Amino acid sequence: MLFDSLTEKMGETVRKLRGVDKITEKNVAGAMKQVKRALLDADVNLRVVNGLIKQIKERAIGAEVVPGVDPGQMLIKIMHEELTEIMGKDQAPLAKRSDGQPTVVLLAGLQGAGKTTAAAKLALYCLKDKRSVMLIAGDVYRPAAIDQLKTLGDMINVDVFSMGTDADPRDIIRKGIEKGKENKIDTLIVDTAGRQVIDAKLMKELKDVKDISKPDETLLVVDAMTGQEAATLTRSFNEEVGITGAILTKLDGDTRGGAALSVQQVSGAPIKFIGVGEKVEKLEPFIPERMASRILGMGDVLTFVERAKEQMDEREAEKMTKRMMEAKFDFNDFLKQTKMISSMGSLAGVMKMLPGVGSISSAKMAQAEAKLKLADSLIKSMTVKERTNPELLYSGGSARSRILRISKGAGRSRDDAEDLVKDFLKMRDMMSRMSKQMVNGQGGPGGSGQPAGNRSQRRKAAKKKAQKRTAKRGFG
Incomplete structure (x- = not known):
């Protein structure tokens, strides 16, 4: 974590x-x-x-x-x-040319740092930034490097320029850039060969490639698991080749964090991105202020909001808010919410972005994660009718037999199923009350008294208040 x-x-x-x-x-x-x-x-x-x-x-x-x-x-x-x-004070953004020429990003690094995966992650990041992207496969030495890049390119719908393993990397990169210019591509990302160690041959080839490509960015991909060694490596590359920044990979693993705190100070090169998971979308811009907040257990609300926005459809969110207010929130809605949280990362990782939650122990986080998994298995054992109508599980003559069938289907105990229904009803009631309080301008416990909710809800609340005031005045 x-x-x-x-x-x-x-x-x-x-x-x-x-x-x-x-x-x-x-x-x-x-x-x-x-x-x-x-x-x-x-x-x-x-x-x-x-x-x-x-x-x-x-x-x-x-x-x-x-x-x-x-x-x-x-x-x-x-x-x-x-x-x-x-850690660098300000965010160091990725270069973006405005003269009609493609922005060339050259990736370098040692083998095993996750350079090829980082190339695809960066390509997806650029797509989200409304750029057209092409990947250039310049690693001809590592077996299957080109195939890996093509597979990743297919996953994110990005073209990969390749000339096979027999071509000289210098020719590949020269022709790849020409192709990018012909196709009016905004950003070209060049994957270069890695080595087990820094050697003269690697540096010579990198310098040649850099001379040919004239990159706007030369980013070193380093493994955060190596701790302060990552900072030393960044400094060596910066002195030998000249880099504009670093991408720290595997920062979600069992890393102690030394790399993130040392790289900028030791090497003089800023960290531009961090890899926070294996999936191709798990790349984040490195923002020192937010990282400092996370390290101090103060949360990182802005990153939380950004991740949530990526996963949530605005219309769907409005529908769900309305269902919460009307106490119509059902097990299908619950599943959608848990799925959204899962897509943002582990529960512990997501929760620790919220202020005050960083102090919760890892053991308690693990218990909460296990409880969510239990709920998921029980809900998936329900019929469509039961998910849409939770009252079938706590009222009526068939409720007990339904609970028994659901628990058996999920391989859980009857108590687990009953507890889920009780917890769900408490949560639904609480969400309904809080939503109504917020829209009515009460702000809820410790609130500000300012109306919340979406724009249409605020308008309705204001209209109701105005009608009440008019009614009270009377006609005399």
């Missing part, structure tokens, strides 16, 4: 700081000791760690306490800003 261990340790430090009534050398030193240990355990470069700790200490101890602002929160804010700074 993305930075699980680091987030847990940093989140613990953040929780201890909340409630601190004043900033002193003693409590800053205590917090920084924990932060330093957490970062070193995450395999962050020692020079980077020492620089970060020094900067936080200097700013925190010298900071003026703003009246009405919790001193602990001020220290957390300083930590967040300094973490953002070491």
Whole structure:
């Protein structure tokens, strides 16, 4: 899971700081000791760690306490800003030419880093950005590299230019770029050969390819699992070839996070993208500020919203909101919601993007994930009629026999099926009440009192209020 261990340790430090009534050398030193240990355990470069700790200490101890602002929160804010700074501060976007010529993106890296998959992921990202894309298969040395790229290209409906394994990579790239220009392609992504180690031959070929392609971006694909070694590798490539940025792959695995925190500081090259899963759509732009929030267990609501938007149809969302308000939400709706969450990533990964949820233990997250899987198997054991009419499972003479049949069909106990129905009814009732409160402008518990819901719902709510006011005035 993305930075699980680091987030847990940093989140613990953040929780201890909340409630601190004043900033002193003693409590800053205590917090920084924990932060330093957490970062070193995450395999962050020692020079980077020492620089970060020094900067936080200097700013925190010298900071003026703003009246009405919790001193602990001020220290957390300083930590967040300094973490953002070491990861590059601002997002480094992918180049995009505006002179009618194609944007050429050259990918380099060692074998096993996931370069070919990253090429396809980047192509899909460009398609979503409304660009036309072509992939150029320049890796003629690794067996099946061209076939892999063609398979991935077919999956995302992107053409792959190839001349087979007997051609010289320099000729492939030269002719591939010519082809792209002929077809007026916006973005050309070049997959080059990887090696087991950095050697003179690899660097010579890369330099030749770079001279031929004159790329707008030269991105190094590095495996985040290698920790701070990824930063050292990025620096070597930057010094030898000159790169514009890096793509960190496998950041969703059992990675300690050292690469993300070290690459920019050690190499001078920014991280542009991160791979957060095996699927071809699992590539995200690297945004230092959001990553710092995740590391500190503060969530990442903006990424959550962006992922949800990708998976959710706006009209479907409006229909579902209406069904929630009218307490007509059924098991089909429940399945659609769980499917959307699954498509966004693991439940733990999705939930940890929400503020305050980062402190929930991995064990509890695993229990919640298991409960969702149990619910999924029970719902899929229901008939179409039962999914659409949940009341059949708790009222009427056939309810008990239906519950028994569903539990047997799913290979679960009768208690599991009964618990699902009870939990579902509680959830449906709660969603209906909350939706009505929000649309009526009550804001719900701790709300702002501002009307929520979609535009048409807000208009209806305002119209009802106006009618009530008019009725109260009377005619005298």
